[in-house]
Amino acid sequence: MAGVVLETLSWKKLIALGILLLLLLLSFFLIGGLVAPNPSNVMVVLGTKCLRKGSHMQEEWFIPFGGNEKCDSINSVDEDRVYDEGISANQIVFSFWLPYMRDGKQLDFSRWQQMLLTVMQLDIQYDPKFPMVKGNQYNCSLLAFFELGSLHYDYYLINVRVPVEPYKGINMEIGSLMDIWVIGIHQNGGFTKVWVSIKTAMFPIVLAVLIWFWRRIMMLTRPPNLLERTLFSLGIAMSLLNLPLEWLTLAVDMPFMLMINDIRQGIFYAMLLCFWIIFAGEHIMDQVERNRLKHYWKHLAAVIFGCSCLFIFELSERGVRLTNPFFSIWITDVGTKLALSFIILAGIAACSYFLFLCYMIFQVFRNISAKRTTLPSMSSARRKFYLGVIYRFKFLMISTLFCAALTVCFFIISQLNEGQWKFMDQDLNLEYTSAFFTGVFGMWNVYVIGLLCMYAPSHKNKPMETDETSNEEEVQLTHLPSETSSVQAFAAKAAAD
Amino acid sequence: MIKLKKCLDLQVVIILIWVLQSFVVNAMDMWWNLGVVGGAEVWRNQKVYILGAQPMCSQLKGLSLGQTKLCQMYHDHMPSIGRGAQLGIRECQYQFRFRRWNCTIIQGDSSVFGPVIEIASREASFTHAISAAGVVHAISRSCREGELASCGCSRALRPKDLDRDWIWGGCGDNIEYGYRFARAFVDVREREKNHPRHSAELSRMMMNLHNNEAGRRSVYNYAKVACKCHGVSGSCSLKTCWQQLPTFREIGDRLKERYDGAVESKFNKRGTKLVRKYKKYNKPTKEDLVYLDESPDYCVVNPKTGSLGTVGRECNKGSDGMDGCNLMCCGRGYNTFKRKLVERCNCRFVWCCQVKCKTCESIVDIHVCK
Structure with a gap:
């Protein structure tokens, strides 16, 4: 293994680079917290109960408000008019217009708002025939309604009918349905703007660093080793995630964007997990010659298996929604079981992955401490080699742990923040959830940039010895640990005797 | 000639008195009237509606001067206020159906519940709270129906006009608008006059303001927060929450509890604020009801207190x-x-x-x- 930039960099430069990256990281959090609004917002719409007349087979749309187009509506299903005119359940249509009026103005959706997810809430009046809870309304749980991956149009009109079929028993004993609420969740345009700007800014930067990294490797006389290739793929996955495809949604209807984003994110995290395994494996410092993918098949299989489980789950939820936005895998029993089994399998894969990873890191640390004891007796070149390996490993370990801890902390903060509702809190200006998203996104960008810079092969201070001698030394070195351990074992045995 | 002039004078005086009468609102005229059958019926009549809000608002019984002004400015809110008042009255009758005082409406009385409410009792505090809560509830609901023209949007700091506000950060929730409008509308009648320190009117005004606030908060504070996860693959990495309006029965139940634990109050030494009368009880919070006087005897008919027996x-x-x-x-x-x-x-x-x-x-x- 040749030296990397990290080892040859002076402390001054390293600190300067570290501070630069930290500042970049901080600015990501601040952009999210101060500039961007909350990632998504909600709109609660109460259905207007329109009356339909004429034949039931007629296809007809009912508009809840407006001048002449407004449908004939009733305020409540138990008002006098319903009894006087003999209105039947089949004549009532719940009509929703998204988005509704505000401040005397008819709002329209913007394509910046990216997606619309709706949930339905039914208000069912308490009936003494079905005593479940006291009170005048049942406490019904929410129903998933539909999900649109793109907000291409300005308005959406929703008509809901609850037709009654007495002979088939459809919609017969659901209780007295007073109201239907539709809760629409959309991404905020401001958040999209900030998010896309970050992506647009980061994409060329990461790409430039990636090209620089690859050129350095190409300049070497030897072919790139496994670690370098993995790092390069990690950079590609990051660039893929950075690619600001969202610009296209402003012009083209792309309902598959939600899925593409999920998949891009999945690829990146899978790559990151693979990278950690390979990095740890390449730093074990035992005599096994790795540098080949097939040595890691167990670990990588866990990652790939877990990810493909999640991918199938994604396809069967968001994928099906591309053709039927009302679909949800969770509504049928079989679907729920299927979805749960995929998630559990992915969870098992994740657990086994982490066990592998922990075991590998444990091996590395054991070998490091074994090496430490023998360091003084080594030749200077050898010592330098091992010190380099240990230093590289520790640096990555610390920075990864730092990133992971930051992610977890921010995730907890934003989750805690979300559940509470603040009443007329004027002075609160920090959006934790946005800060979490931009911050974590920026953090992995910084992480990847840092890795590509630090772990690129160095040109300075090339070892004096030729490759052959260093190889020779490596071979010699590999015998050392086993010898010492046998000596130690012997000593221990002697002591026990 | 002289006779004629006198006649004219008399006419002027009569007109003046008539004008004055139409402006001076009886102290106990209440806007709750809008909730009584016939109170807000005027609004259903489309013909009158076209004429404009001005004559309409002065026709409504029970509005104070400030409330009439608000009625003219926000005439589309009036049916909701009527519904809110009706909600409050119905809930009051439900909660007190087994009590000696059962929230009886006195037909033709502009204070709705009759002179018994003039006593600063627990019952008066409950009626104020429940009707204020009714208005918050009804306005928030109408907002969500897209029925009212002026329901606000977000209070985002950056963009200033509505369209950009909406695209940038979406619109805020409507319960808050309901709360604010109810505060303006319900409290304005209390704040119209200045009262001297230590006066009974001041203490009653403070009591009413406190109870109105308690009623409004009961809607806001008991709103349930519901959440939906919609992160990567529908995971909870991204969660959006909103408020569900509590049913009015729940609000009534809570306020009834507050009624049972209402705090008897009196002036502080300076005569500017209400404090609890007995130190052994807890200080009243903003959600608690306060009252000043003991309830009258509701057992027997008493024209003096207004008790119906x-x-x-x-x-x-x-x-x-x-x-x-x-x-x-x-x-x-x-x-x-x-x-x-x-x-x-x-x-x-x-x-x-x-x-x-x-x-x-x-x-x-x-x-x-x-």
Whole structure:
């Protein structure tokens, strides 16, 4: 293994680079917290109960408000008019217009708002025939309604009918349905703007660093080793995630964007997990010659298996929604079981992955401490080699742990923040959830940039010895640990005797 | 000539008095009137509506000067306020159906509940709170229906006009708008006059303001927060929450609890603020109800306090509670009648309308206070 930039960099430069990256990281959090609004917002719409007349087979749309187009509506299903005119359940249509009026103005959706997810809430009046809870309304749980991956149009009109079929028993004993609420969740345009700007800014930067990294490797006389290739793929996955495809949604209807984003994110995290395994494996410092993918098949299989489980789950939820936005895998029993089994399998894969990873890191640390004891007796070149390996490993370990801890902390903060509702809190200006998203996104960008810079092969201070001698030394070195351990074992045995 | 001039003078005076009368609102005229049948009916009449809000708002009974102004500015809110008042009155009658005072509406009285509310009692505090809560509830609901023109949008700091506001950060929730409008509308009648320190009017004003606030908060604070996860693959990495309006029965139940634990108050030494009368009780929070005077005796008819008495009220023979015949009839005893009860039964249950039922008849004993 040749030296990397990290080892040859002076402390001054390293600190300067570290501070630069930290500042970049901080600015990501601040952009999210101060500039961007909350990632998504909600709109609660109460259905207007329109009356339909004429034949039931007629296809007809009912508009809840407006001048002449407004449908004939009733305020409540138990008002006098319903009894006087003999209105039947089949004549009532719940009509929703998204988005509704505000401040005397008819709002329209913007394509910046990216997606619309709706949930339905039914208000069912308490009936003494079905005593479940006291009170005048049942406490019904929410129903998933539909999900649109793109907000291409300005308005959406929703008509809901609850037709009654007495002979088939459809919609017969659901209780007295007073109201239907539709809760629409959309991404905020401001958040999209900030998010896309970050992506647009980061994409060329990461790409430039990636090209620089690859050129350095190409300049070497030897072919790139496994670690370098993995790092390069990690950079590609990051660039893929950075690619600001969202610009296209402003012009083209792309309902598959939600899925593409999920998949891009999945690829990146899978790559990151693979990278950690390979990095740890390449730093074990035992005599096994790795540098080949097939040595890691167990670990990588866990990652790939877990990810493909999640991918199938994604396809069967968001994928099906591309053709039927009302679909949800969770509504049928079989679907729920299927979805749960995929998630559990992915969870098992994740657990086994982490066990592998922990075991590998444990091996590395054991070998490091074994090496430490023998360091003084080594030749200077050898010592330098091992010190380099240990230093590289520790640096990555610390920075990864730092990133992971930051992610977890921010995730907890934003989750805690979300559940509470603040009443007329004027002075609160920090959006934790946005800060979490931009911050974590920026953090992995910084992480990847840092890795590509630090772990690129160095040109300075090339070892004096030729490759052959260093190889020779490596071979010699590999015998050392086993010898010492046998000596130690012997000593221990002697002591026990 | 002289005679004629006198005549004219008289006419002027009469007109003046008439004008004054139409502006000076009786202290106990209440906007709750809008909730009584016929109170807000004016609004249903489309012809009058076209004429404009101005004459309409002065026709409505029970509005104070400031409320009339608000009515003119936000005339589309008035049906919601009427619904809110109605909600409050109905809920009050439900909560107090087993009490000696049962929230009776006195027909033709512009204060709705009659002179009994003039006493700064627990009952008065409850009526103020529940009707304020009714307005918050009704306005928030109408907002969500897209019915009102002025329901606000987000209070985002950056963009200033509505369209950009909406695209940038979406619109905020409507319960807050309901709260704000109710605060403006309900409290304005209390704030119209200045009262000297230590005066009974000031103490009553402060009591009403406090109870109105308690009522409004009961809607806001008991709104349930519901959340939906919609992160990567629908995971909870991204969660959006919103408020569900509590049902008005829940609000009524909470306020009834507050009524039971209402705090008796008096002026502080400077005569500017209300403090609790007995130090052994907890300080009233913003959600607690406060009252100043003990309730009058509701057992017997008393034109002075406005109590209607419990003669003729139905009571429950087996109960030990307030609805029991012993307590309800204040020991005067009761008469028992037989009544034929016609009920709908064996109903075929469809979610709306067309409920086909049989009618079942049964004979029950009714106990009525002497």
